Amino acid sequence: MSLNVANCDRCGKVYVKNIHGLCPNCIKDLERQYERCIKYLRENRQCTIQELSDATEVPIKQIVRFIREGRISIKNNPNMTYHCEVCGAPIRENLMCEPCRARLAKDASMLKEDEERRKEQEKQKDRGSVYKIKERLQDRL
Secondary structure, X not given: OOOOEEEOOOOOOEEEOOOOOOOHHHHHHHHHHHHHHHHHHHHOOOOOHHHHHHHHOOOHXXXXXXXXXXXXXXXXXXXXXXXXXXXXXXXXXXXXXHHHHHHHHHHHHHHHHHHHHHHHHHHHHHHHHHHHHXXXXXXXX
């Protein structure tokens, strides 16, 4: 029999499990942070993510999490950008900038081609050895 309790991912306190993975106090704290961010963004549409963080005392990492979750829209905030997960370039959507995504797609297709080429070479090796065995058997007859 398992208990329906866990440790909060944020503060470590024991709580009754929920979909957030956080204790009620941490959930309330995150909601307060979210509300501060929304309020500041409504009043200061030209702010950057650093200015938002400084004014609301909400870590940039948490603000980016709000953006990625779709809770904060940066559509009407032209100066609001966050960093690409790969190269650190400023972006306004997704996890990676377009050049990094293109490079990743290119690398993936090259890996696929390499794998297909390797399989084809293995088939050729197998065919060659089968042919040589037949040749040897014919010589004996």
